[in-house]
Amino acid sequence: MQNPTAAMLAIGDEILSGRTQDANMHHLAQELTAAGIDLRECRVVADDHDAIVEAVRALSSRWDHVFTSGGIGPTHDDITADAIAAAFDRPIDVRADARALLAAHYAASGRELNAARLRMARIPDGAALIENPISTAPGFILENVHVMAGVPAIFRAMLASVLPGLTGGAPIQSRTLRVERPEGDVAEVLGAVAAECPDLSIGSYPFVEAGVLGTNLVLRGPDPDRLEAALAELKRRFGGLA
Template sequence: MDERRVKAGVLVIGDEILSGRTHDVNIRQIAQFLSPLGITLGEARIVSDDQDAIVEAVRALSARWDYVFTTGGIGPTHDDITADAIAAAFDRTIDVREDALGILREWYAKSGTELTPARLRMARIPDGASLIANPVTGAPGFQVENVFVLAGVPKIARGMLEDVAGRLRGGVVTQSLAVRLENVREGDIANRLGELADAMPDVSFGSYPWFQELPDGSLSRGVELVARSSDLAALEQAGEALKALAGHR
């Protein structure tokens, strides 16, 4: 672990996400997985099952961030085009690879399932890529340069991350604390919060309104203030300053 800032991008791929049919949880779980490793998310994008869109996004994210994680589009159906798009993004050929094929054969043999031509698509890996183990269904993901290609199903993606962790070089770990203020509106503390942000450049501040319905039907409200920093002394100071905001409205 070193003191440099390490950031990652996430690319969520799939028409089902953009249509609202499927709710994405991968951005959150990737962020939560990376945080203790000293890696924070700098950007997240969602694109459709369109090769040109995937290629464009992968190239941009790969150039901008230390690591990139894609989710979705590596299954057996016709619209699973992520592997081809990644190959195109890095100008690599792609075909069924023996190591990936061997993994699929072993998994399907255990369950007595036929390895159909459609399922063979999951053994198509860009040339030179490193495989990512899939402990849930066997079908591997892969890594090309700084891009890690994961499945879209959250449980599978989470399992794949375990194989990725050892390949990542983390930086300084960012810590956070939250202060919950009741009967406070954002407008009440906006100016003071802005002053704190200016005075403490090593701390990132966030403001998040909350609402809660009480048993009598009335509404309780307030603001949760969050401070984030890798400097623990500065973070502690920020926490005390946030608690004092309630008295400086």
């Protein structure tokens, strides 16, 4: 049985401008791999309503799960919630349970729940809230889309609350063989082993270290015995390299 699939949609002008380096994609990939969910696609879009709607519709129709990051804060350019609602033709408004969470949080901190902060309680109809143990403002799940904050610490906390509720498959494991030869020298053998092991993902990643040109051969799959057998075969064909 194939593992469930997933995509990520990172939202924000600051990522596309280079001002902010995205860390959430790397973390999501690691966590999904451990959970047996295959991350198959990642996109980055601007803070543009139509672009978000288009991307959400495309990704949610193609993959089992979609994870978004960014654009659910209190400012004018935080438009993700509205775009998600539009993508699924759902109305959106301030929801009582989300408002109650924010009201308690700001009352405890002695700050006002003003109109800007209340924007973070706007939730599309039919969505389930995602817990935010750091700053309280919730994310939400609508259909197969998990809408989370862009701040890495909050994204990680939200993801930790979401993952236990998802059904995964077999965790993907990997093995790596370092070969101090360029890709052109290993391509034929690597292609042959890949053809013999269609159940594994086998890739090559060149490197240059201290003047040495080489290639890391990476095998990925859910079955450790199959990985070890394929790794042994690569070592045999490359002359017992460790």
